[in-house]
Amino acid sequence: MNAYALFAIATVTVATVAIGAWGIRLVRGTSDLLVASRMVSPTQNAAAIGGEYLSAASFLGVAGLILAYGAQMLWYPVGFAAGYLALLLFVAAPLRRSGAFTLPDFCEARLASPRLRRLATAFVLFIGWFYLLPQLQGAGLTFRIVTGAPSWVGVVLVGAVVTGNVAFGGMRSATYVQAFQYWLKLTAIAVPAFFLLARWNDDGRPAIPVDDAWLAPAGGMVATYSLILATFLGTMGLPHVLARFYTNPDGGSARRTTTIVLGLVGLFYLFPTVYGVLGRVYTPELATGRNDTVVLLLPAAALGPGLAADVLGALVAAGAFAAFLSTSNGLLTSVAGVLANDVLGRGRLAGWGPLPLFRAAALFAGAVPTGLALAVHGLNVSQVVGLAFAVAASSFCPMLVLGIWWRGLTAAGAAAGILAGGGSAVVAVLWTIFLPPAPGLAADLLAQPAAWTVPLAFAVMVSVSLATRRRVPGAVGAMLLRLHAPETLHSPETQRRSETSRL
Amino acid sequence: MSDRVRVDLAAHRRVRPRPGAHDELVEQTPMGDALVRELMRVQLGLALRLAAVVAVALGGLPLLFSLWPAGTHVAVAGMPLPWLLLGVVSFPFLAGAGLVYTRLAERNEADFAALVGRPAERVTGSELSPQ
Numbered sequence: 080m081n082a083y084a085l086f087a088i089a090t091v092t093v094a095t096v097a098i099g100a101w102g103i104r105l106v107r108g109t110s111d112l113l114v115a116s117r118m119v120s121p122t123q124n125a126a127a128i129g130g131e132y133l134s135a136a137s138f139l140g141v142a143g144l145i146l147a148y149g150a151q152m153l154w155y156p157v158g159f160a161a162g163y164l165a166l167l168l169f170v171a172a173p174l175r176r177s178g179a180f181t182l183p184d185f186c187e188a189r190l191a192s193p194r195l196r197r198l199a200t201a202f203v204l205f206i207g208w209f210y211l212l213p214q215l216q217g218a219g220l221t222f223r224i225v226t227g228a229p230s231w232v233g234v235v236l237v238g239a240v241v242t243g244n245v246a247f248g249g250m251r252s253a254t255y256v257q258a259f260q261y262w263l264k265l266t267a268i269a270v271p272a273f274f275l276l277a278r279w280n281d282d283g284r285p286a287i288p289v290d291d292a293w294l295a296p297a298g299g300m301v302a303t304y305s306l307i308l309a310t311f312l313g314t315m316g317l318p319h320v321l322a323r324f325y326t327n328p329d330g331g332s333a334r335r336t337t338t339i340v341l342g343l344v345g346l347f348y349l350f351p352t353v354y355g356v357l358g359r360v361y362t363p364e365l366a367t368g369r370n371d372t373v374v375l376l377l378p379a380a381a382l383g384p385g386l387a388a389d390v391l392g393a394l395v396a397a398g399a400f401a402a403f404l405s406t407s408n409g410l411l412t413s414v415a416g417v418l419a420n421d422v423l424g425r426g427r428l429a430g431w432g433p434l435p436l437f438r439a440a441a442l443f444a445g446a447v448p449t450g451l452a453l454a455v456h457g458l459n460v461s462q463v464v465g466l467a468f469a470v471a472a473s474s475f476c477p478m479l480v481l482g483i484w485w486r487g488l489t490a491a492g493a494a495a496g497i498l499a500g501g502g503s504a505v506v507a508v509l510w511t512i513f514l515p516p517a518p519g520l521a522a523d524l525l526a527q528p529a530a531w532t533v534p535l536a537f538a539v540m541v542s543v544s545l546a547t548r549r550r551v552p553g554a555v556g557a558m559l560l561r562l563h564a565p566e567t568l569h570s571p572e573t574q575r576r577s578e579t580s581r582l
Numbered sequence: 583m584s585d586r587v588r589v590d591l592a593a594h595r596r597v598r599p600r601p602g603a604h605d606e607l608v609e610q611t612p613m614g615d616a617l618v619r620e621l622m623r624v625q626l627g628l629a630l631r632l633a634a635v636v637a638v639a640l641g642g643l644p645l646l647f648s649l650w651p652a653g654t655h656v657a658v659a660g661m662p663l664p665w666l667l668l669g670v671v672s673f674p675f676l677a678g679a680g681l682v683y684t685r686l687a688e689r690n691e692a693d694f695a696a697l698v699g700r701p702a703e704r705v706t707g708s709e710l711s712p713q
Binding site: 153154160161164165167169172291294295296297300303304331335337338341342345348349484559560563565567 | 625640672673688698
């Protein structure tokens with residue numbers, strides 16, 4: 080047990096909770112986010128987006144996969160970064176101009192269909208929970224390594240802290256907390272990496288054990304291209320990514336912020352590879368074991384017992400906890416918001432006030448992934464996150480891209496495409512996690528479904544829209560003008576609406 | 583649809599803004615509709631071209647190294663070539679593509695704004711609301 084690491088984890092957790100509790104007085108909803116957006120610079124806002132985005136998958140999972148499987152796993156960090164480029168090219172500015180705060184908001188604004196909104200809500204819940212699951216598993220793993228306590232203690236602890244923080248702390252941690260978490264994560268992964276490289280150099284650069292498969296940038300072609308599709312196109316469909324965009328004052332700044340995010344996220348992803356590669360030298364036994372512990376265990380293994388190893392171990396543990404807390408906070412807030420607004424608020428609890436409703440939603444939204452994390456074991460955190468990306472890429476990506484660029488999209492087409500593509504991806508994900516592996520090529524197609532579910536979603540969405548073309552919304556021209564024209568050309572009325580309403 | 587009005591976004595560099603174009607835009611006349619279609623066409627073309635560059639440059643790598651397995655052992659700057667390209671070069675490449683896109687997309691919007699001009703007088707927003 081590393082006392083420094085325990086102290087570092089406790090500090091990060093207490094600081095997050097304290098600032099969350101304090102933040103309730105500052106941030107109460109979308110209008111406060113807008114107020115914040117005028118006070119926060121694009122760089123800080125970009126750091127906040129990066130802080131919320133870089134999760135356990137990036138901090139722990141990527142290095143572990145590279146250690147075990149080599150260059151083909153570099154597609155995870157490349158894809159996680161490239162996802163922001165696809166977001167920038169196809170949706171960033173129009174999505175901000177739509178004024179939508181959640182994905183169901185966008186569905187309703189663009190296609191005016193309450194039924195489509197309900198379908199989108201179901202997918203937000205599924206993606207959000209499957210993204211939360213590996214965060215909590217990563218927390219359990221880290222807690223076990225640092226304290227020696229069983230994994231479930233860490234899962235329950237972080238699940239409870241994040242749920243409590245969202246339910247009773249504030250609607251959303253202030254932007255600067257998330258920005259701070261980015262810089263903390265970057266420091267926590269970069270500083271030990273330099274020490275590890277120096278150590279490797281001092282040891283006379285011991286050879287890194289490699290083989291051909293580990294060096295090659297692709298395993299199976301289908302699996303590789305499927306992963307590329309899922310990560311490149313999935314980012315734009317993640318529930319917590321869109322809400323953060325609302326802190327940009329207009330479409331142009333959404334674009335500039337996204338460009339900075341690309342730089343910040345790319346900078347971070349230079350470092351997990353160092354752990355994966357040096358892990359081959361100093362912790363080879365992890366390649367066939369719990370590979371996603373390599374970031375946490377490598378400093379002690381490479382530097383030997385002593386103060387340096389303890390302090391660097393504490394730093395990576397703090398960075399890992401920052402990753403769980405910031406991503407879980409953002410995800411849980413988005414999931415709870417959608418749950419309160421679109422599920423509980425329309426049911427038996429309709430008479431409750433907005434705040435009790437949100438709190439009830441947050442408790443439920445936090446309990447589901449915590450229970451799942453206790454029940455499911457042994458999956459690499461990056462792989463589970465990759466499955467959530469595949470579902471997002473097969474459901475919300477086609478809806479957003481076609482909704483923004485094609486006036487022919489209908490509500491029926493969007494719903495059919497989401498059901499066909501996203502539904503198939505959900506089945507594939509559940510099969511992969513809960514059932515024994517399928518034989519032959521089917522295993523690849525289920526473990527990395529995006530190669531067939533993304534084209535399926537686009538094809539169904541376009542063909543059903545064409546078949547129902549008489550049901551294209553009448554106001555589509557005005558909507559597209561609003562999405563694509565710079566804000567200075569909008570009438571004062573529209574500008575006011577896009578700033579203050581949640582549609 | 584064949585009688586659709588054609589618009590050239592860069593025209594404002596040669597001619598003065600069309601008087602009343604802003605009103606046509608918000609009132610969704612055929613001319614205003616053509617303006618929006620042209621803006622979307624130009625922006626989508628830009629996004630697709632950049633996406634194609636990235637798809638070929640990055641998406642071509644698995645294919646390249648499966649056709650040229652010896653390439654995985656070529657060392658550049660002390661690193662095997664695929665590791666250098668994917669693990670290091672890809673990130674500044676993606677950020678650079680983002681920077682180029684942002685510059686060009688903003689220029690397209692500036693062209694559009696200059697062509698349309700500012701609203702002559704305050705217009706009501708009823709035509710622009712999504713209901």
